[in-house]
Structure formats: C-alpha cells, structure tokens
Amino acid sequence: MSEPGSNEVGGAQTPVRLDEVDRKILSLLQLDASLSLDQIAERVGASKTPVWNRIRKLREAGVIRRQVAILDPEALGLEACFFVLIRTSEHDKDWAHRFLKALRDRPEVVEAHRLAGDIDYILKVHVRNARAYDRFYQSLIGEVRIHNVTALLSMEEIKATSALPIP
Amino acid sequence: MSEPGSNEVGGAQTPVRLDEVDRKILSLLQLDASLSLDQIAERVGASKTPVWNRIRKLREAGVIRRQVAILDPEALGLEACFFVLIRTSEHDKDWAHRFLKALRDRPEVVEAHRLAGDIDYILKVHVRNARAYDRFYQSLIGEVRIHNVTALLSMEEIKATSALPIP
C-alpha cells in the first residue's frame, strides 16, 4: 500500500469527524489488521463495500497510518528496555539537529519525545542487556553533548498496546 | 489469524535462532505488513513457498505477535501525550493487583512498566488535552493509593516506531 499523498508522515494533523461505524472499524483494525473485509463488515454490521470505502478514506485522511507486524522483544533476545530521561544545557539549532540525527540513526531508540519542563527529552530504548545499554549510552554521549542522563530500567511490561483510545 | 498455542501473550519467551533471511523478512514486515508474499520474496531474494513457511514458523514461535493498524493520534484529536512517573509506598499483592487492573481498564494508558530504582512505575498516556489528563489522573488516584506522581508532557514526538532492532 502506498503512502497517501495528502498527509505528511508525522506532520500536523487536523482532527477528523468519525461516526460510530468508523470508530468500530478503527478499533478492530488496531487490534487485528489481518481481519478480512468480510469479517470486519460482519462485526460492524455493514456490508463490504461501504466498509471498504470507509477504510480507504481513513487511510487517505491519515487516520490509518500504516499496517505493521508487532514482534516480541523477548523472542528476539531484547531482554532489556530502558526509559532514558535527558537534560541538556544546549538549546541551539545545530545541537538539536545533531541530537535528532543521532536518535534516528540508532534502531535501539524506538521512541523519543521532546518534553515540557525540566527534563528535556525522554527516550525508550530496546537492547539485549545492560551491557548493550551502556554501549548505546557511551556512543550517544560521545556523539552529542548531554548534561544529565537518568536511565529507568523496566522490570516488567505491565501493559503495552498499539491501540489508541478512540474518542 | 488465531493466537498460536505454544506461546502466552506477554509471557516469557525463549530467544529464537534467526538467519539472515528471517531477519530481512522481519524487518520488512515490521515496516509494512501489507506487503504481498511475492513482494517479500522478491526483496529477500527467495521464492514464495520458503518465505511463506518462514513467516508461519515465526508466527508459531511467537516472534511475530500480531498484525495491527497504526493510527495517527493527532488525527483522532489526541493532542496530548504524557509520560507519568509513579512512586508508591504500597507494595503488597492486593495493591499491585488493583493498580494493574486500573491501568488495564483505562484505554488512555497505552503503556505501563514496573521499574527498578526509586521510581516504581512509568506510564504512557494519550489524551485529548491537559484537562483530559487531569480527569484521568484524578480518577486513577481515586481508585488506588499513589505516593507521588510526576507527569512529563510531550511537546514533540521526535521518533516513534513499532520496529524493534533486530539483533
């Protein structure tokens, strides 16, 4: 499936009007995108064509971004997950640009947010073990200046879903 | 597609041996699970049948957990994302059980981890706005005793991928 032309990836997004059927479709697809049109149509109480048209529109509107396989980190041997809280003293554009690139270039970083408040950034990092985290950490601070780092080690994933609450 | 019988959802997982072709297949499916068998086979340099058998085995082994649609939070009007750091003084089983249930019951909580160290839990919460976060917060502390809460508001999602690094 190709990227819809009307929306940038990660770009700003105007909220979209959804009715009850749209919401049901999205809820289903968030949990299992391998459902067939027939199954979806049956469960939302409509028939194939309108459901198909709605899904196409939701894709074009950028509500549905993409369809992916979710892998099991433990099965891949990624036994350690860290949340990394970062404070920096540098706030110029060049630094931010290099920091961004450093994060984008590292596949261990699965999530990164710029924050409001005294902590500047939070990262979520998947690695094989504590030693691999240290290698990641050394490599990162070797590439960009960072004032202060706190790593929070996850002991247990209590809940993890890719399904957003649909308002 | 039904849940494979040999692996619990979220259960402990023995790492699996993967060769180069498996890794390529997983990398592709992590980014786009709507690719056809033909496309995958072409890109990994193999033909349909062995690729299909590998995918089936990866599913049965629990490496591929499921296939989902990724939605755009902004398009759904979920403009606020918080990371919530939680300290608690209670550590008995009953409290933990009620806390877990409170998190599982709230769709705004998309992620929750029990941590090592002085912060006990971290949550990731998607809500419409700051007011909705406050409602969530009040409702949560009304349901379970929590000693200390720090909310980190995301200003910008710098990176967000469902793709794990494949070792």
Added chain:
DNA sequence: GTTGAAAGGATGGACCT
C-alpha cells in the same frame, strides 16, 4: 448500500534440485 464479477493473492500439495 447491495450484488456480483474479475483480478490478484494466500495456502498447501506434488514434485524436483
């Protein structure tokens, strides 16, 4: 919104290398 038809993809068998 419904029906149905045509095209394309998935699944699994048979057989070969």
Added chain:
DNA sequence: AGGTCCATCCTTTCAAC
C-alpha cells in the same frame, strides 16, 4: 533443506445497480 508449478480458495477491488 529450498525451488517450481499448480490448483483451489479467499479476498480485494471496482463495476453496475
């Protein structure tokens, strides 16, 4: 083991109604 061919079923896609 992987490759090819094939047959069948299922799904998607898009007419026409």
